[in-house]
Amino acid sequence: MSALLEVDDLRVRFGALEAVKGVSFAMGRERLGLVGASGAGKSLIGRALLRLTPPGAATSARRIVFDGIDIATADARRMRGLRGRRIGLVLQDPRFSLNPVLSIGEQIAECFRIHRGASHPAARAMARESLAAVRLDDPRVYGLYPHQVSGGMGQRAMIAMMLAGDPDLLIADEPTSALDASAALQVLAVLDDLVRRRGMGLILISHDLDLVQGFCDRVLVLESGAIVERCAAADLALSRHPYTRRLLAARPRLEDAP
Amino acid sequence: MIEARDLIVRLGGRPVVDGVSFELAAGAGLGIVGESGSGKSSLLRALAGLETCAAGTLLLDGAPLDGMTPRQRGRLMQMVFQDPYGSLHPRQTVERALAEPIAIHRLGDPAARITAALGEVGLEPRQRYRYPHQLSGGQRQRVAIARALILAPRLLLLDEPTSALDVLAQAEILDLLARLRRERGLSWVLVSHDFAVVARLVERVAVMAAGKFVEMTDMAALRAGRAEHPVTRALLAASRGFKRAG
Numbered sequence: 001m002s003a004l005l006e007v008d009d010l011r012v013r014f015g016a017l018e019a020v021k022g023v024s025f026a027m028g029r030e031r032l033g034l035v036g037a038s039g040a041g042k043s044l045i046g047r048a049l050l051r052l053t054p055p056g057a058a059t060s061a062r063r064i065v066f067d068g069i070d071i072a073t074a075d076a077r078r079m080r081g082l083r084g085r086r087i088g089l090v091l092q093d094p095r096f097s098l099n100p101v102l103s104i105g106e107q108i109a110e111c112f113r114i115h116r117g118a119s120h121p122a123a124r125a126m127a128r129e130s131l132a133a134v135r136l137d138d139p140r141v142y143g144l145y146p147h148q149v150s151g152g153m154g155q156r157a158m159i160a161m162m163l164a165g166d167p168d169l170l171i172a173d174e175p176t177s178a179l180d181a182s183a184a185l186q187v188l189a190v191l192d193d194l195v196r197r198r199g200m201g202l203i204l205i206s207h208d209l210d211l212v213q214g215f216c217d218r219v220l221v222l223e224s225g226a227i228v229e230r231c232a233a234a235d236l237a238l239s240r241h242p243y244t245r246r247l248l249a250a251r252p253r254l255e256d257a258p
Numbered sequence: 259m260i261e262a263r264d265l266i267v268r269l270g271g272r273p274v275v276d277g278v279s280f281e282l283a284a285g286a287g288l289g290i291v292g293e294s295g296s297g298k299s300s301l302l303r304a305l306a307g308l309e310t311c312a313a314g315t316l317l318l319d320g321a322p323l324d325g326m327t328p329r330q331r332g333r334l335m336q337m338v339f340q341d342p343y344g345s346l347h348p349r350q351t352v353e354r355a356l357a358e359p360i361a362i363h364r365l366g367d368p369a370a371r372i373t374a375a376l377g378e379v380g381l382e383p384r385q386r387y388r389y390p391h392q393l394s395g396g397q398r399q400r401v402a403i404a405r406a407l408i409l410a411p412r413l414l415l416l417d418e419p420t421s422a423l424d425v426l427a428q429a430e431i432l433d434l435l436a437r438l439r440r441e442r443g444l445s446w447v448l449v450s451h452d453f454a455v456v457a458r459l460v461e462r463v464a465v466m467a468a469g470k471f472v473e474m475t476d477m478a479a480l481r482a483g484r485a486e487h488p489v490t491r492a493l494l495a496a497s498r499g500f501k502r503a504g
Contacts, residue, residue, distance in 0.1 A: 037424045037425070037426045037427070038394065038395060038423075038424040038427065039394070150294055150295060151294055152294070179294070180293045180294045180451035180496075181293075181451050181452050181453075181493055181496030181497055182293050182451075182492045182493060182496045183293065183294060184496065184500075185495070185496050185500060188500045207424040207425050207426075208425060209425070210499040210500075211499065211500055213499075214499050214500040214501055215500055246426065247425055247426065249429075250425040250426050250428065250429035251425055251429075251454070252428070252429070252432060252452075252454040252455050252457065252458050253454050253457070254453055254454050254457050254477075254480060254481055254494075254497055254498070255457070255481060256454070256457045256458045257457075
């Protein structure tokens, strides 16, 4: 498998505090899970891949290469061509990611105009298609505003928008943790289907080991900014690493007694 | 502890709680599980007196809720919300947040009470000088729990108390709540969308959809996979986690 993304010695610093401490990994068109507790640095890694780390963060890496493009040295124009177009990003809470004053359909159509140069009528038709692809087939959804839809619908709209760029790599940062359990399953089913059919690479960032275990091929476990374990998702349950074991044991289960 | 009969709560004319009746014995716990928008949080807010019931009767400890003064209510029950960032004042220290209920209820000896309350939820005495943004999510939720318990209420209302936390912090808060409940013999109502979280804290569960209780069941039945209503079945499947197709 040729590497779609190669990260070598990625570091993110806030003043004296090193939040990401020399992380290296390579991935192909596969599903890679990044797991860890809050503050482990997993979201920062996702941001750093798009050069979207917050102000005040000093990011360095020996190499970050995406499909032959060196992200660490690419100019702003090159980065604009990557973000949303070749690398998609879906964040935790659709309420903060969607534009509150544009209807769902119009903002998806806007992405098709920007990323594909589609005309207004063509972009609208494409937006309807991508809404159908995320199982928002009801024609009324196009005209609804973000505050009128549920969290699960908003998140699926975000995914529909991401499809406009037809990216090779999707970074999904806690895409379901703001959703209730049933809505989360629907969003995951949509993601699963799209990744499978389009052959995208996926980085799933989550603190939920069960989720990553069920969804991903491979898992990187992060503790305090460093990768402490790498394994196949199927082998996660057999992990001997104490931190991974703690994460596994922490998940509440139906079998727990009060 | 709670006697609710045919409760109706309207938001903008629409009934979000639509004829809910249940009873909760003193020292017992009830989980209310439903999807987003099912009305579970509105029901909990109505129990706390934060939403006005359009119809129905609500007795707490035998007395009608709307006849109580805010102070009586505060002594009887307290609520813990989902996001402690939203429920703690960003410009007030932990100490000030905890001192406020003590002052309002004229309990006296605030310093000793605050130290005891912090100890009970596993926080260090020196953390009383911290502001909410200087604490982790789990620590903030501990402060919210300490504030709820400082008046020694007999009924605790919990609205998704761990869903804003990561798995490690969630496990700690669930353990803390379970211990506090054992020690204090609290009655409580827990709202969540996740049966696995509810399983840690209560035995009896009401499943809510479209403002109504659609199924009253218990954890033993759910563990055995027995669920009547489609919503219960969907939530039960969801609590078992994502399984990849094919």
